[in-house]
Amino acid sequence: MKKVSGITLTIVTESPIALSNDQGFGNYTPIKKYFFKDGIHAMTSVATFTYELRKCLFENFGWELSDITVKKSNLFYNDVESTERKNLEADVFGFLLPDQQVSKTSPLRVIPFTSMSTYKNDTQLLTNRGFLNPDLARRRFTEAGEEIAVENVPSTQALANEEVFGDYYTYTLTIELDRIGVVEVKKVEGKKTEIQYKYLDPEDRIYMAPELRVQAVQDILNALTILTRDIKHQRVLLKPLAVFGGAFETAIPYFWNDALLKEKQDKTIIDTSNVQRTIEAYDLKDEAIVAVDNSMLDEASTIQTSPIQALQDLANGLVIEENEWYLKE
Structure with missing residues (x-):
């Protein structure tokens, strides 16, 4: 080998x-x-x-993704010192605990x-035709919940433009x-009851x-x-x-x-x-x-x-x- x-x-x-x-x-x-x-x-x-x-790892290979803690706008992995399968995501993809100034x-x-x-600067136009076409027998309502008669449905389609590219x-x-x-990293005793980590x-x-x-x-x-x-x-x-x-x-x-x-x-x-x-x-x-x-x-x-x-x-x-x-x- x-x-x-x-x-x-x-x-x-x-x-x-x-x-x-x-x-x-x-x-x-x-x-x-x-x-x-x-x-x-x-x-x-x-x-x-x-x-x-x-x-792909979750859907096809049975990975159990790590638990996370949501704090304001930040997301933190839980149990980053675990040696179990559930910690594989944090272990493989890395993590950052900014409050602890610890990362992998x-x-x-x-x-x-x-x-x-x-x-090559190719583009395509998109419309909302499927929502406006009266032939589809779709019911439409105002914001107040009142039904709009078919003859009052706008006929002008909204346009959107997006770039396209295959390669x-x-x-x-x-x-x-x-x-x-x-x-x-490893958990250590911190001040009061706070969880703290140190690098090994x-x-x-x-x-x-x-x-x-x-x-x-x-x-x-x-x-x-x-x-x-x-x-x-x-x-x-x-x-x-x-x-x-x-x-x-x-x-x-x-x-x-x-x-x-x-x-x-x-x-x-x-x-x-x-x-x-x-x-x-x-x-x-x-x-x-x-x-x-x-x-x-x-x-x-x-x-x-x-x-x-x-x-x-x-x-x-x-x-x-x-x-x-x-x-x-």
Whole structure:
């Protein structure tokens, strides 16, 4: 077995809709965008990604999300020193207790969805036609509760404008394995009856059961194969079309900017030339995963690994012995 301490995965996926809309103003809803390299690209926030991942873990892998305390406009996780399964959310995604000046930075780091092509300024018009169409036999009332006669229903439709964009997206996930399932703070006696926490020294940190720690990482990796995004009344399966990465001695996002697209014979394919250069530069030849879906391969390509299978194999290969992580050969 090979000792490892981090996982990094750069994944290419596809969506027919933009994965993140901004807050909007008036009747206009823009897409979140930023300038990068060759122009304006659509992007999401880290919170968007972690929300969908939490939801996937809850709905499909039986995660029991942590209890929270609501204090004014702030939300706090309860029992952040617990070693039970219910504390996995706070443990994996990190937490902040501002009153205590105590936090755990997330061992799961994300470079969220970014479009691989530049935004082309497409828009669409939306109307409220379904609410005004008299043929649907809908009853309508005033604010006072009086019914409005059909002939008095406004016929002018309200218009809204929103940006639309479908594209290939890439994102990068990095996991510090040595901090998954590790309690880094402890309750101590405070003034009066107040609960206070202190940081534990590295040698005093408390570990969850090895089986629970491994299962948490396996669930995250498998969740990436069925991750969805719910937005604008649409649900999109963000199936991995390419995966570059693996389990390594360090938690470094080696391939975060290496995924490229190119057109060949009227077909969009994944260009792995940058990936191969990174593998050679960092001497990762015997460790790196390079998996591309058949639909995005050049006919002459020798890559035969399925991205979904690669993620599942990586998940199944992880074990813990004496609180150290290993990858089975």
